Amino acid sequence: MSTGLAPEVAEFLELLDRSVREGTFTRLTLGKPRGGDDATLQNVYVRPVRLKSGPHLSFLWRHDTRDLTKNVAPEDGVIEVGRLVGAIFHSAHLFIGPRTVQLEFNKKGEPRLTFGKDAKTAPGASDTAHDRTKARLLPAASQDWLHALGVTNSAGVVREGMADKHRQIHKFVELLHHLVASATLPHGRPLEIADMGCGKGYLTFATHDYFDRVAKLSVRVCGVELRPELVEQCNRLAQETGREKLSFVRGTIQEATIPAPDVLIALHACDTATDDAIARGLAAGSALIVTAPCCQKELRPQLRAAPVLAPALRHGIFQERHAEFATDALRALLLEWAGYETKVFEFISTEHTAKNLMIAATKRSHAEDEPARERRASAIREFAEFYGVKTQALAQHLEFALAK
Numbered sequence: 001m002s003t004g005l006a007p008e009v010a011e012f013l014e015l016l017d018r019s020v021r022e023g024t025f026t027r028l029t030l031g032k033p034r035g036g037d038d039a040t041l042q043n044v045y046v047r048p049v050r051l052k053s054g055p056h057l058s059f060l061w062r063h064d065t066r067d068l069t070k071n072v073a074p075e076d077g078v079i080e081v082g083r084l085v086g087a088i089f090h091s092a093h094l095f096i097g098p099r100t101v102q103l104e105f106n107k108k109g110e111p112r113l114t115f116g117k118d119a120k121t122a123p124g125a126s127d128t129a130h131d132r133t134k135a136r137l138l139p140a141a142s143q144d145w146l147h148a149l150g151v152t153n154s155a156g157v158v159r160e161g162m163a164d165k166h167r168q169i170h171k172f173v174e175l176l177h178h179l180v181a182s183a184t185l186p187h188g189r190p191l192e193i194a195d196m197g198c199g200k201g202y203l204t205f206a207t208h209d210y211f212d213r214v215a216k217l218s219v220r221v222c223g224v225e226l227r228p229e230l231v232e233q234c235n236r237l238a239q240e241t242g243r244e245k246l247s248f249v250r251g252t253i254q255e256a257t258i259p260a261p262d263v264l265i266a267l268h269a270c271d272t273a274t275d276d277a278i279a280r281g282l283a284a285g286s287a288l289i290v291t292a293p294c295c296q297k298e299l300r301p302q303l304r305a306a307p308v309l310a311p312a313l314r315h316g317i318f319q320e321r322h323a324e325f326a327t328d329a330l331r332a333l334l335l336e337w338a339g340y341e342t343k344v345f346e347f348i349s350t351e352h353t354a355k356n357l358m359i360a361a362t363k364r365s366h367a368e369d370e371p372a373r374e375r376r377a378s379a380i381r382e383f384a385e386f387y388g389v390k391t392q393a394l395a396q397h398l399e400f401a402l403a404k
């Protein structure tokens with residue numbers, strides 16, 4: 001998958017991309033315009049800005065008589081710079097903290113990369129693998145699969161249209177890092193990790209690299225997926241990139257033959273597939289269960305709302321949210337009854353909605369006494385009764401009678 005970029009340009013863009021992601025980017029100046037379509041364009045100045053919606057790059061387009069400012073998402077900004085260097089501007093000056101990197105094109109359009117004082121030791125230039133893993137939760141080595149799965153180009157720059165996926169992958173690893181710290185994982189043997197309904201494997205590869213190469217734990221990671229072509233593609237990539245502890249199995253979440261997972265992940269497994277995954281984690285006594293449910297359809301026909309809600313629930317989207325809430329709240333309550341502490345929070349999804357829920361459950365070290373469990377069971381039954389829910393997939397898996 002060649003982008004046709006000269007190595008100097010690729011390295012420059014990689015430095016820019018990495019410094020933006022690591023928060024060390026200070027500013028960038030583009031100059032020496034080639035005088036293309038817009039003869040009035042003089043320079044472009046780029047600097048990091050923090051908006052309410054998060055970090056952005058601010059582009060100031062300087063023309064003869066006017067300035068135009070535009071703020072863009074960091075990943076889109078790096079792509080934009082890639083479009084401008086060489087084609088529109090013959091000079092680019094990058095400032096990473098006190099260090100500078102300069103990309104110049106001669107009259108023949110040949111690039112030359114020069115480093116100011118200390119620039120070669122700028123983050124991402126020649127820092128050691130150890131330093132990089134400290135700063136980032138995905139190692140630079142993840143670049144091979146990010147590239148092969150089409151998230152980044154050969155220069156390590158996020159491809160157009162893949163910024164959301166890239167952000168989701170990094171956000172997931174960050175969450176995993178925190179969740180693992182709060183779980184009691186077994187010692188003295190390799191950790192078994194399963195990603196149920198792993199799709200194209202982005203998050204499975206990320207999980208493997210986080211545990212194996214960043215946390216440096218002995219792990220075996222297994223992706224489970226119904227679609228054989230995805231399983232084959234992922235296994236080939238794992239083998240080609242030397243990830244011996246990562247494999248993919250064709251099968252269903254309920255029945256695939258895999259080792260009992262210590263960490264079970266199921267992200268965007270539709271409707272009751274999430275319940276099947278949770279039930280498998282519970283049966284295995286997984287230390288950590290991480291799910292991001294979606295398409296909560298099962299309870300819709302059963303849901304009974306208080307009359308006061310009826311006018312609002314004429315709207316389909318409110319019905320949908322109502323069903324999502326009832327389903328996921330019930331799942332969290334059942335997990336707590338089954339001996340787990342739960343955390344429910346928002347996670348980025350690129351598949352269905354802009355954002356959705358993550359339910360993360362860590363196994364308690366001590367079982368609760370019978371009266372405490374009975375109080376939890378009663379609360380679940382009252383909740384189910386309030387919503388008119390008589391059956392739910394996870395409750396069925398657990399043989400938990402929702403009706404009193």
Ligand SMILES: C[S@@+](CC[C@H](N)C(=O)[O-])C[C@H]1O[C@@H](n2cnc3c(N)ncnc32)[C@H](O)[C@@H]1O
Nearest residue numbers: 197198199225226227251252253267268273351
């Ligand atoms: C929406 S994708 C999510 C992929 C990945 N987990 C992610 O979040 O990026 C759901 C995947 O789960 C698979 N899937 C759905 N139901 C399944 C089941 N019962 N057993 C195994 N895989 C299933 C689908 O084929 C699909 O690839």
